[in-house]
Amino acid sequence: MGRITLDHIAKAYGSVEVLNDINLKIDDGELVVFVGPSGCGKSTLLRLIAGLDQPTAGDIRIDGAIVNRVPAADRGLAMVFQSYALYPHMTVRRNMAFGLENSHMPRKEIEARITEAARMLEIEAYLDRRPGQLSGGQRQRVAIGRAIVRNPTAFLLDEPLSNLDAELRVTMRAELASLHARLKTTMIYVTHDQVEAMTLADRIVVLRGGRIEQVDTPLNLFNKPENLFVAGFIGAPNMNFFPGQVEETLPDGLSVSFLDGQKTPVKAATNSGAAMGAVTLGVRPQHLHLAQDGEPQIPVQVRLVEALGAETVVHATASGGERVLAVLPGQPAIAKGDRIALSYRRDLLHAFDGDGMRLAGN
Amino acid sequence: MAASTIMKKTGAALVAPVGWLAALIDPPLRALQKATGLNGMAAFFLAPNMAIFGIFVLFPLVINFAYSMTGGSALFLSGRTYVGAEQYERLLTCENYLDKRSCVEDLFWNAAGNTALFVLFQVALMTVVAMITALILNRELRARGFWRAVFFFPVLLSPVVVGLIWRWILQRQGLLNYLLHQFGIDQVLWLTDRFWAFAAAIMVSVWAHMGFYALILLAGLQAIPKDLYEAAEMDGTRPARVFWRITLPLLMPNLIVVIVLALIRAVQIFDEVYVLTGGGPGTSTMFLTQYIYEIGFAQLIRNPGLAAAASILMGAVLVVLTLLQLAASRRNQNAGAAK
Incomplete structure (x- = not known):
């Protein structure tokens, strides 16, 4: 034993x-x-x-x-x-x-x-x-x-x-x-x-x-x-964090505005005491991808590209100055200085209340 | 003017003469290098050191050897007569080597015997005491730095001071006998009894030098990784086994250095014991160095040749011990490289 x-x-x-x-x-x-x-x-x-x-x-x-x-x-x-x-x-x-x-x-x-x-x-x-x-x-x-x-x-x-x-x-x-x-x-x-x-x-x-x-x-x-x-701490590279604001309560979660006011619904317990206030949204670099038409978009400027062969790590800056890290599959044709749009799956977003505790997620 | 500007200007003014000197000696040095090549320059720069070594070490050594081949009491070599190996013969001739009284120069054999006994007991005691001290000082003690300084302090004292302090403590009417008297104990003839005088010589010498050797051992102890002791603790190893199986083997390189250095030092023992006992009672604490001093300089009828021969023989013993030390340190280096 x-x-x-x-x-x-x-x-x-x-x-x-x-x-x-x-x-x-x-x-x-x-x-x-x-x-x-x-x-x-x-x-x-x-x-x-x-x-x-x-x-x-x-x-x-x-x-x-x-x-x-x-x-x-x-x-x-x-x-x-x-x-x-x-x-x-x-x-x-x-x-x-x-x-x-x-x-x-x-x-x-x-x-x-x-x-x-x-x-x-x-x-x-x-x-x-x-x-x-x-x-x-x-x-x-x-x-x-x-x-x-x-x-x-x-x-x-x-x-x-x-x-x-x-x-x-x-x-x-x-x-x-x-x-x-x-x-x-x-x-x-x-x-x-x-x-x-x-x-x-x-x-x-x-x-x-x-x-x-x-x-x-x-x-x-x-x-x-x-x-x-x-x-x-868990996950490499580290998760991206964006400050956000809860705009309204939805039937199965919250509507949060972040990055120049774009809104996204996140799943959360609507009776959460911390629901109406400042939140932090998190998205893992692996859960970002190049935006397609009709998808929510995060416009960024590329600062550094690390081509690892099987995947490419993109270091970028959003319009508000937030640092964004994305791990894109394969070898996309991206270079330093390019302006690109990244997107995310809403069900893979993480939300944390003002005290840093988990609010919602997939 | 800003302080930094003043500093810069002062610095430049101080450095300027160095530049001038460099400019001055540069041309002749360049010419010399051109003439002699790089190896010649190395010899040129080594020359002052070699000259000092030659004048103060090599030359006296050769002169000493020359003296050992001469007889008479004249101080200058020019006034002495060549006797070949006669002095060595005198020193080494005995009817029975087990009885020093049968030797031509029985005082030499007496001093050699005393030195051998002293080396045996002093080095053994010194090593054990230094080891115990190092083990204690390596523990988590309060005011550890203070205690380390306390144990090292006697090393800083002049041997004459050491001798005088202990003579004051150990003489018939000294501090120790006074304290014994306070406790109703009869006084002991620490410096006039043959046994106690020899023991006192050993004890004082250990007291005076132990700090140095404890420091070497302490450095060795501190170099043993703490993890090894924790691994031993996890293995349920008893403290005695930890010492014999882990600490001692890992401390062996330092221990060998300590033993060999202590051996060399013990063979050379003179000053503190000379001040403490004067070699007495009788000749019971007369060691080789004192014998050489007495024969060569202190006696009414001096015999520098005999003293020189004795010092050459003692030097031979020291060379052997030094070679042992070199071999030990080389072995340590190799062991370190293999780790």
């Missing part, structure tokens, strides 16, 4: 609050990703779960038992560090055996576990090498291997791919996903890379300023962000 529950967790260093009222339930076998900008508290939260730090308030439960005062080694967890934290003077084999020797496990059992993990991670050939003789990707595998041999109830991974180059990161990401599928062990994964979060996670926990902004599946976060922060 590997059920982990965080109950009103808070952490402060002196007068600096790092985490505040964190509540979260992680099911057995789930892969949960903590994501957020630097300093949001995601690594601190992982360290609290690991037992490397103590919470200022709240309870951490593993399989129902409160573990606040249980030493890190006795929580049944294994951690993969950002720097891998491999002992440089020991061989790969000794690195993997070190933790098991502490628990006085029989030598045969240790060897069996190392052999099995090495086979799974394809590092059998490196068992007698030292970490300094391995590439970044190989060290990463050894770090994971060291965690696997402990047979933990949950894996804690602190930005494990951040030291790898882009290509290797993609490979290792896929390997981690398949490893999780094979082991079916709970994994908590910390990253600031939202692509990693989106591709790996069963659920993503978005953190900001020591608080949880939203917990949901990757697609729900993308499709129904609960607030402006999540909308802006």
